[in-house]
Amino acid sequence: MQTSGKIPVPPNRQSENSRWTACITRIRDSSDEAAFAELFEHFAPRIKGYLMKSGAGATLAEECAQDVMATLWQKAHLFDPSRASAATWIFTIARNRRIDALRKSRRPEPEEVYWGPQESPDQADILAMEEAAVELTRAIAALPAKQKTLIEAAYFNDLSHSEIADQTGLPLGTIKSRIRLALDRLRHAMK
């Protein structure tokens, strides 16, 4: 599907985003099980879908999705909504779990994340981060299908660029330039 211009984002997207942030805060502050259930309902099936696309069988994917959600509960106090949206933070947990489960290898993290969030993140920063997340979702939806497919393959299928080339039959140069185009578009949309 070739699309151009802006695709309308459901008006509840941004409020959806702040709802997830609020849920994580409720887990952090009062071990709120209802908040956990709400996050689970939305994210667990998406994490399972992501892991299955990466090559995990349904059983392993289900097990890992549960584990990712348990990690979310455990690390709720380390979430910094001024630095990442809830979906982004959950993605990084799911990605690390995938590397651990499917590749049996470690994932070194940069120094900063050892420190945890700042005492009280600035409200304006949190809002800016949420707006950026909404913009990005819109920009990804608006990507030409060919670019979107390759970006998804790079993130979801655990493939290097040359493996994507093997699978799609596209020359490596084409893949690199399409991904670059997609990133340029995303960057442009975020400005």
Next chain:
Amino acid sequence: MTDNIRHHLTDGLLMAYSAGSLPEAFNLTVAAHLSMCDSCRARLGAFDSVGGALLNGGERAEMSAGSMEAALAAARQRPRPAAAPRPRGTLPAPLIDYIGGNLDAVRWRPVGMGVRQAILPTDGDATARLLHIPAGAAVPDHGHRGTELTLVLQGAFADSTSRFAKGDIEIAGEDLNHTPIAETGDDCICLAATDAPLRFRGWIPRIAQPFLKI
């Protein structure tokens, strides 16, 4: 941390690190650079956001009945980790993790011409090693079968392409042959990751190669 870094990670490496498709030795090198470089860390944030947006908009696979309760029960058993104290020392934290200490804990082995190395434990898809090159000394002339990432941790070196100082990362591919030479002054210490054996031009390093795992 350092704003005079001049050689940074490429978009391709940052995206692959964010997506999680790099071998462990490359992840370590990228994480070490990110620990020293605010600008690449900010760029990584953007790539992680792409992952978040794709996850949020991705396909759902239904969870089985009772899975939420099971996850909650598991979660309740787990202690909340305290934010780890910042490891002290001159090296970036992820490296201290792999060495099990700072530079004084490294177990160096000589590889000839005064150069010493220490291989760090990572999965088999690529190799990570610390290199200690005495001031003024050279790493033998070599080419690359795959990709080589070299992050400078102390001192500086130069090759035909440029000069690399603390925090800089050199990304060498199959098209580059080089002879990195450490500057006079401080000895040069680097973290180097390779996903394929190097191709040495001279015969002495070539014979030594299988033993040194370069």
